[in-house]
Amino acid sequence: xxxxxxxDGIGIExxxxxxxxxVVKTVEGGxxxxxxxxxxxxxxxxxxxxxxxxxxxxxxxxxxxxxKKGTEVKLQVVRPGEKEKLEFKLD
Numbered sequence: 001x002x003x004x005x006x007x008d009g010i011g012i013e014x015x016x017x018x019x020x021x022x023v024v025k026t027v028e029g030g031x032x033x034x035x036x037x038x039x040x041x042x043x044x045x046x047x048x049x050x051x052x053x054x055x056x057x058x059x060x061x062x063x064x065x066x067x068k069k070g071t072e073v074k075l076q077v078v079r080p081g082e083k084e085k086l087e088f089k090l091d
Contacts, residue, residue, distance in 0.1 A: 010031050
């Protein structure tokens with residue numbers, strides 16, 4: 001997929017920690033960095049769908065976070081030190 005250039009991700013390195021997706025770091029110049037996502041953020045929804053829980057694994061996360069280049073995706077993020085969820089729109 002990557003070699004053919006048909007699909008892109010949101011530009012993060014992540015790990016699954018306690019049933020949630022935690023951003024380890026953003027890719028420099030990628031959509032997530034440009035939108036303001038930071039290492040330590042936990043992505044809790046993708047396009048309104050809850051992604052945390054015991055069924056979350058790396059394969060499911062990658063499917064949710066990859067799409068055709070230029071496709072818009074809306075994320076809700078929990079950030080340490082913030083009381084409210086943060087919302088981001090990436091394309």
